[in-house]
Amino acid sequence: MAPTPQDEHDNAELTVVADMWSPACTAIRTFLARNEITCRWVQPSHPTGQKLLDEHGFTAEDTPVLIASDGRALKPTGEEQLAEWVGLHTKPTADDYDLLIVGGGPAGMAAALYGASEGLHTILLERWAIGGQAGLSSDIQNYLGFPDGISGSDLTDRARRQAAKFGAELVISLQADQLRPTDHGFAVHCTDDVTVTARSVIIATGASFRTLDIPSVDKFNGRGVFYFSALTEAPLCSGSDVYIVGGANSAGQAAVYFSSCARKVIMLVRADSLAVEMSSYLIEQIASIPTIEVRTSVEVVDASGDTHLEHLTLRDRKTGAVEEVPATWLFAFIGANPATGWLDDSFARDDHGYLLTGPDIATVDAAAWHLERPPLHLETTVPGVFAAGDVRAFNGHRVAAAVGEGSMAVMLVHKFLHD
Structure with a gap:
């Protein structure tokens, strides 16, 4: 049975009017929930849904439609538009940074926290929502310090607030599609024609959900x-x-x-x-x-x-x-594939597409490293670009492992910048 308006957050400031079996509705509700934005959901056939659509000049065929308590209404056409409309931070505030992190899962958030807390001008780019796959976990029981377990959303919220406290800039809805070296570091280009430059980069894009392929x-x-x-x-x-x-x-x-x-x-x-x-x-x-x-x-x-x-x-x-x-x-829940398709061939990968880093480079593709010095532990085959978490070959596939690698990557960034 489809929920009535009373079934979800009746006092929410944002209402989603959409059919229960609409994939677009599912995507919107998931996006909002993962970004900690409370909403109520109303079927267009419900009297409340019909009234809201009539008041704002929409019909059931226009759904999904978002209606805010201040009277604003939106028929979303994309994630960036939706993110900006609900008040998320969607654009960088500076031209250049010390550290740019791509990916907002546990590894990326740990890197953002430690980078900012140790004085690096840090920016993190995340396409969907802070938390990555871990943010969707209903109950993480084996994470250190939480003997009674913690949900992925709660852990994500704490990480977000903690990183922001130290000044890390977290940008939502930007999808990186190219990384290239520059004279002074690196430039990451995003699909909406935004380019962010930095002296160092940590790739923490994790992996994308594997589907049943039926x-x-x-x-x-x-x-x-x-x-x-x-x-x-x-x-x-x-x-x-x-x-x-x-x-x-x-x-x-x-x-x-x-x-x-x-x-x-x-x-x-x-x-x-x-x-x-x-x-x-x-x-x-x-x-x-x-x-x-x-x-x-x-x-x-x-x-x-x-x-x-x-x-x-x-x-x-x-x-x-x-x-x-x-x-x-x-x-x-059948696993995931590494999100490395946006990177060019200068980044060496294993047979499954995961990024090779540090000493693992020599064991798989020694010719991919071109400097006299050995690569730093989490450094990719592009010097100054590091990888952490599930995007990296031979990773632990655990939240704690990703957090550890994210923090370690910042230590290695410091060494790279100061050598």
Whole structure:
């Protein structure tokens, strides 16, 4: 059932009028939630939605439409426009910086915090929202200093406020598409024709969500099929069966989170066991929740429905047996691919596209390093450009590892700038 205006933040200063099964609505609500902007959501068919559209000269066909409490209204045409309209910081304030960080996940935020706190004029560029994939985690239980766990959104909010306190400039909605050396450092060009220059760069772009790559499933993206969006969609799943694809920690955290509101959570795992990729503490937690069912050696092969997802076809990887099950909600947590496609060939990568850094360069592609001195530990094959977090080859794929690398990268930036 679609929520009424009373179901979400009735006193919010921003209202989104959009259909429940609109992928654009999903994208807007996720963008706002990840940037800590409270909104209420109203269906265009609801009397409140109809009234708001009429008052501002829109029809149901115009949705999604955003309406602010001060009377402003917007039919969004892009993320940058939306970010600027809701008051996010979308443009650099200076022409040149000491340190430019691309990517606002845990590694990038740690770099921004330590860079700014140690006196570097620091700017961070983030396309979507501060927090990266970690910002979408419902409950991080194994991060040092939080024995009761912490949500990705809470951790992100603390990091944002802490970095801002030290003067780091955090810019949202700029997508870097080129990095090139200059006479005095580096220039990063962004897709909306904004160029930012700096004496040093840390690449912390992480990885982009991997999709199921099944045409019949792709049709329902944002209409019952979602990737890494448990926090924003969970309220809609109350009392329903929820299918989760994946067997690593992100999938496990989502399963535990959904178990508090869903009638049943069914985990679909390609491997023979959760132990292949998931932390033991999370496996034990899942086993203790009776409303979570774990099905191993199973994969999704088809999907069907009318305006939204209604059925999934599953295949047993051992026996080949196929079954169709009713399903309205499918959340996939199946890993990610490194976000390095915007970088040119001067940046050496491993076979999977991750950036090579420090001593790893010599073990994979020694010819890619051209200076007499050895590369610094997190330095890429472009001297003065460092990499941290999930974008880097041989990384730890953990929030704590990314934070450590982000802070270490700043130490190495200091060494590079002062040598």
